[in-house]
Amino acid sequence: MADKLLILTAFFILFLNAQIISLQSLPDNVTISEKSTPEDLRESERSWIGDVDMHPQNLTTYIGSQKAETVGATSNDNRLGGAPSVNTVFKDLKTGNDDILSNRNKNLSRSNITLNGLKKKTTMGALKFISEGRSSQEVVVHTKVSTLNTVVLSTTIPETSNSIKLKSVRRAHSRHANLRLVSNNVKTFHQSVQKNQEIASLSSNVVTQHRNLTVDLVQKRFRCSCQGTKCVYSYCSLTSVPQGLPINITQLILNSNNIETLQSNVFSSYVLMENLDLCANSISVLENDSFRGLSRLKYLNLTSNELKIYTFPVLIFEPLKSLKMLRIDNNILECQPNPPSPDIAFSYLHNVEELHIDNYIDPDSEEGFGSGFRNMSSLRKLIIVCSSCSFESLWNGTFIYLEHITTLDISNCGITGPYIESDTFFPLRNLETLDISLNLPISMQYLPVILRGLYNSSLQTLRMDTIVDAFSLNFINSSIIEYLPRGLTTLSARGNNIVYINPDVVKILPRTLKTVDISENNIVVDPKQFPLEEMKQLKSLLLHRRFDVCIKSSSNIIFQSLCEHVTSEQGGDATDFTDNTTERKVGTVIPLSLKCVQINVEDMYNEFLLDIDIRNEIQYLDMSCSDIYQFNFQSLNRLQKLTFLNFRKSFTYSLQPPETDMSSLKFLLLGSNFLGEYFSSLPLFRMSNLTHIDMSENRIANLHKTFFNNLEKLEYIRLDGNMLSSFDVTISHLTQLKRISLNGTEVSKLPNHVRSHIDHVNKVNPGQIKIDMVGCPIQCDCFNLDFLKWMVNSPAFDKNFTGGYKCKYSDASLKYIGDGYKETIYVLDRECAKNYPMFLVILAATFLLLSAVIGTIIYRLRWKIRYLYYAAYLKVTKKQKNDDVKEFAYDVFLSYDSDDQIFVTRILAKELENRGLRLLIHGRDFVAGTYIASNIVMAVAESRKTLVILTRNLIQSPWCNYEIQMATMEAVHTGRSVLLFLLKENIPTRELDLELVRYIRNNTYMPYPNMEDEEDEDVMRQFYDKLVHDLKY
Template sequence: MRVQFHNELWTLMLLASIAVVNVVFNQHLCPPCKCFDSNGSFIANCSHKSLDRVPSSLPNYTKELLFSGNNVTKLSNDSFVTIPLLTRLDLSNNNVSLIETAAFANMSNLRYLSLQGNNLAYNNLSSSMFQNLQNLTVLYLNNNIDTDDATVEYPSDAIQRLSSLTTLYVDGLKDKIFASGFSKLNNLINLTIESSNKKCDMYNITLHTFKYLPYLEHVKIIQCNLHFIAQGSFRHQHHLKTLDLSHNNALTFKGVTHATHGIASSLEGLFIDEIVHPYAICVIITKEFCKNLNRTSLTELHANMNRVTVFQAGALRFLPKSLKKVYLKGNRFEYDAYVRDISSLVGLEVVDLGGYANKKLPFQSLADFNQTSTCTDCTVLGNISGGDMFKSLSQLQTLDLSANYINNYSSILFSNMSSLRELIISRNRIYALRFDISHMKNLRLLQCSGNELPGLTEDFTTSLDKLSDHHKMTVDLSQNPIQCTCINLPFLSWMVTAKAKGRISFGNLSEYDCYYDEVHSVILDDLEKIVADLNVSCQSFPYHFIFFVGMSLVVLVTLLCSLLYRFRWKLKYLYYAARHGYHTTHPSNHTFVFDAFVSFAEEDRDFVVNELLVKLEDESDMRLNFHQRDFTPGRPIAHNIIEAVKTSKRTLVILSREFLKSHWCVHELQMAHMESVSTGRDVLLIVMMEHIPTNKIPVEILYHIQSDSYLEYPLEGEKLMFWRNLIGCLRD
């Protein structure tokens, strides 16, 4: 009895296991394919099996057949006779070049058909091929045309009987129109013209290209080598809701302006990413472009990676009040008069002005872009100290200004932005957060990673505490040179307290570096211990002892002050060089990374970017160290400076009155001077940008000027000799 009981138990367990496997995995045997049930639909997955025909082993109740990536060259009349219930058929990326007339004759249930990525010629598609597919709603025919045959036309006769078709994907044909047969497709609302491997080559769109497609609501023409669009080309599409012309970089904003001329008022989304040459300079969005959108229902605009510099003054005022989301990432905006017009866009909820994600600024060679430019002041958005450009955007919820090389801004830049939920200012050159956030009652995310922040002020942390009393917040300060010093102890202690309360998240603390000095740092993953250790080391001495020591040292300090001041730059140089492990070497034994380190004031950036870098890097094949491009983010600036001087053959000083007002510019100059004195190599080369009285010039610079280590920049007349001399000096 016991043996019989055990056998029955094992049998039950085996049957239960089979049942569990069947329920969990729903697998069925249909080799060489994998078959399974999904929500009542039987699916056969035969993709990438090197098959040249559909297997006869598939059950006749199969609803979906995935057959992509095989070796089928011909679809015969009997290819699908055993699976008449198909609703979805994917034959993409085979080698189909021939489809017999009755191949789809028994597939009246089919709703989705993909023939993309084959070798089909549109002219060979029979007019009766799809006549029984009365329920077909989605058809992919793109990635088939790979020929220059001028006789190829869009397959009007073959498609016109698909009365239920809503979505069509086709290849773009040069100088061809969608013929009158397409007018019978009164359910066709989605048209995508797109091909991989640059097969799409429409080149232009005329007034007749889409004349017989009046019901379209969503049009995508992506990466089709578009050069020209006739004005009013989409005037027949009275219900158009979205238009995507992205990745046609010869189209330009002029082409899009033609496309939107007379466009339907129903337009809600315009997508025009990368519609200019990747080396275009000084791209301006005009009033005409914005006027064409004025009477639309536009809510979303994408114009990323178009190297836009400015909007024409007054242009923004023509954009519709319905506009809520604007994505302008990867452009090159400069602060100009157009910012005053931003106040007219009162409906904005999301603004993404994120700049370049890569470390190096995208300085182009003018020789790479043969186009006349009327703009003479093209820079990356950096100094926006002029005021309150966003003050009227009280409905804005997301603002992304990341990677714009911002180093200066107005304290009232974000005033009145009470609806803001996300503020992203990562990967800039911001040294302090000095704007008011107390009015941002809805702020959930403050993204400040990758800047130059040593910490936050007490006023700022107090505001964060008040906001976090109402909701949780994320404050990301990673990849900043946080200071692990006694002076910064209140900020670090605040981080511990805020973290313990659980109202403010600082993200992954293992991505935070905390610097004890110029070189030594620690990861903040054990924040509490680091703060506890700092509390111990920063304990004050008794007052009377401090007073006694202070009085005893007064005389000594007085005597030493004059000596320290006199040799301050020498001492700083020796300190930084020793700290960072740089040793004095003879010039002949030194290998330099850069031909020159360019030291200049922010006010002289235009000259450096638009003239100096072009002449020396692009045209003379030199390698320059440009601090906003080549300094290592998150590293103390003094470290970056001494490294730049040491690894560059020369230090090229762009001398102006503004240069002499800048603390860090003078610091760079003095470090270069000390390098010259200590190593004996000829380091400094000065370009005099303007006349400066000698009493305003430091003694060290006068020494180099008197020893002829300088060039005068010609404000007028011939500059050829200047550039020739400068290049010669740097190559000596």
């Protein structure tokens, strides 16, 4: 009863927490394995670039699944240093992940964490674990332990962060402090928590008290069960092998329990078994018949138990007739002096092809692997783990009975250079791959001793990464590598503090070499000094300097994967270099067959590229972490087959475009430079076949509207980590677009034209375009409500909005969203509906206010506006005369009312014309059929002066008033004196309009003589002379 009450209490606590916590889903079928691929790539970054088929002649891309491939117990082992597979590695170029764990870092103990098909969800407030396409789920932790502790998946509520984190609580023995189960390989999910005030009062201690019980119940329900032919009993606290299982099972997973003994015939009922996993238990006792009945077993995993390999029963493996792979490493906790050899027990494993075993050989003994190993005639791959017991010494007889193996990995085994005999590897005549990496005591000076026994062997791949002291400086000369096997195709010497290589070294290198990797060193030599033209089969050359921030970046891993794919292909014979070749330039150092180049360059890079023969086969060029302040794309004109170009982190601030279309380029990585200002001012130059472009972390504040116009086949755009506030660019021509990543930018919404294109493409090909706006401050207010609704309904976005989607409110506060914006949209729908009437009132009031202001301005400037209108009209119709071009057509334009026509035409006009003035009189000279207003403007513009005959009749005439206004505007517009008033009648000021009074006061005026003076001829003559003078000047 108490247990049931405790269970109900636990689920009640989870229900309360579910009201305020949105748990994110783990990706399906996730596998994190140190032996397969580095998996600390952010989930939000994995799919930006898609999975890639890197065949040189058919470079195609497609959107990769965000689910990592399941490796399981039979995952491919990459401890030999090969680059990860393309399908699992080409998923991230994020600078923030530059500390990615190299798969060659052998000092980490071998470990696997497998999460198959596990999803964590919150449905109706309850915690559920759902299996998709699998009968059960697994959590497998392979470690070297001496005691068994419970491994749980827990949800925690930190005091300082409203987030939920998935943690893997691992077991580790004190002797294995160097074991690192890289926690960031399992994506840490961060989601915002909307805390309710009442729920916040719940004590975190109560949650902690019930959490482990709840998770344990879920695990037991879904893990400790069988479905079909597979049984999964991981983390089930078993102390013995469960009985009564279906007899037709083919897979039995019993890892991470408390099993200590495997009794005789414990598996005899399961004759169809093919896969048995017993890792991470406490097994210390095996009996001769422990595996009786398992004649069909192909895979057996006994890793991380407490077995003593030298005390194996002699007949323990005799029933395993079909076994192909055996893992019994990470068992020995300490070296034993002169231990007995287990070779008799292993002699029954005739069909085993791959063996992972702890080193049990006493460092002080000259005994090697016993004669029983000779019976393992199918053994091809041997991986020796030295986490507890180092070799230190290698004797001529150490591997004498292992002549069948083709792959030997003795990396990180503490092998010391002075204690290696010269014929140690001589018996291994079939050896094709040897890895001696991370044996720091070897040092370069003892390398010839190791190579001597391999000189005539069939060795094709030699990896000797990091075999020197970290503080040493190494100079490579011919004597060090003179015994390299003649058929070697791959040579890796990374991280060996090599500072100088004698050019003569190239002359004695095996001509069969296809891949040379001497990156992560500090070689200070001009690559043009190396006579590489003789290396006619060389396809991959990696010379990257030792900058950890670059070497461990995901883009570097991508490059290595591409090159490894290329160098594994069989190509035709390369064209020979000859001195008579007209295309060859002085200083050419690149062989025609070379396809991959990775090198740090500085100011000399243009010359280096220009010296390459135009017939070259270079497809992949990595110049990241160089000093290329201005990258000249014209220098790439000779690389006519270039497909992949990377110059990330090269301090580049400007690009010099090529003269022609770079049609071969498909991948362009420009991230982590200083190209923000350049990108904002110009569209990118033409690259008609470019499919992937990375412009992340370039301090981009805005992009040119037509930035992508020349990239018609673009599929993936990455702009992560920039200061970009708007994505207002033309993408309507990008019909093949698959992904836009704006992760961590300041973009708060997408423009309507961008949304329309995304909807159109996704309508034609559902789900083709995906958008990543994780970390963007999405504006959550009424003005952006339409975008929020579109985002929620668009197939371009993750429906759960996992990874860290945010809301930015009107008060500038930010909040992580855990419910897919559902609550936000619901609240905004209500708030915006309430504010709608007020919005209309404010809009109407604003419109009225603006109308009043604009109307007042127009009324105040009405005459100027009319004048400018008609002036422009006359200019267009070529009727306006310009004072600067020719003389005025008239001296005076007479402005008068028609009722005063007799005085004007018979007296005034006659006197003025007799004195030589050219007059324009509207009743006589206006053009018939033309607008009156146009005639007035023309008269004012073509006359030097406008004489206004002021009478009571003129005051009442609107056209006369218009003539005065036009003359005034002409004076203002041209800066010359235009108006002159003739006061024909004595009119009181009170009868005049205020504007007319102002015009009279501001312009010249003359009173007409009174009636008495009109009879005096002298007075009138003087008056007209004065008037004519004023009108002329």
